């Protein structure tokens with residue numbers, strides 16, 4: 001069996017996982033997927049990877065009621081979550097969708113570092129780490145769920161020579177988008193990491209936005225001034241450039257009075273903190289139509305040799 005050149009990712013040279021209507025081809029493809037360490041569950045009646053106009057591979061998942069999501073292999077980035085015909089995630093208008101840069105938008109991954117100024121002296125990596133720069137492998141995909149994995153590459157070892165296996169599961173259900181990020185330390189020494197889902201939410205306008213949650217009375221690091229402050233608002237509104245780290249807050253809901261919608265972040269495990277970011281006034285980034293309410297493990301976490309860390313985050317949308 002010969003791979004059709006059109007199934008080969010021109011950027012990485014790796015083969016996309018295409019299924020066939022013919023069972024004979026399906027059997028051959030199942031064998032091929034399994035020979036690459038994948039799962040024959042990846043066989044469906046439609047192509048399991050699609051390409052955007054610029055050649056980047058993604059999968060599209062749907063739930064029985066038609067809720068849908070798109071997940072790119074580049075950075076395992078979830079770029080879309082639609083339910084009831086409404087889009088809740090935002091890809092920035094200046095984002096590169098051709099693989100020349102990590103995707104700025106959706107649920108962008110920051111791992112194994114959040115930022116250079118996060119006090120994580122054990123790490124000396126680029127801002128937001130390398131996971132978003134890498135092509136993740138598709139381990140399995142069914143109609144409503146994809147499992148992607150990332151293992152050390154020469155590129156990652158050049159920055160962070162640790163033995164790890166990262167697994168990211170994304171599932172769309174009738175009532176939610178569910179993500180689980182699991183990191184296994186497969187080495188013989190402990191390692192330290194930080195992690196974040198740098199989540200970009202679509203909003204009709206910043207003036208229609210408020211962010212509810214357990215913010216009031218909590219201390220936060222205002223990265224614009226470097227000061228630690230105490231939040232005195234019941235809900236966050238944005239009227240200036242904002243980059244705030246709320247430690248111990250992990251229940252933000254993005255409320256959009258223009259859309260008449262609210263989307264709640266349910267950080268069930270691992271994600272202990274929240275970062276609110278908006279580059280207010282930056283038209284090129286499209287500041288008026290998104291806010292980042294990020295699920296973060298801000299303080300460096302030690303993952304013991306042979307141990308693991310897991311973050312579980314769901315999104316639930318509702319009318320207001």
Ligand SMILES: O=P(O)(O)OC[C@H]1O[C@@H](O)[C@H](O)[C@@H](O)[C@@H]1O
Nearest residue numbers: 103104105108128198243275277
């Ligand atoms: O453009 P990126 O890499 O997706 O990052 C978006 C922003 O993420 C924020 O967390 C950083 O504080 C900003 O400096 C950065 O611009």
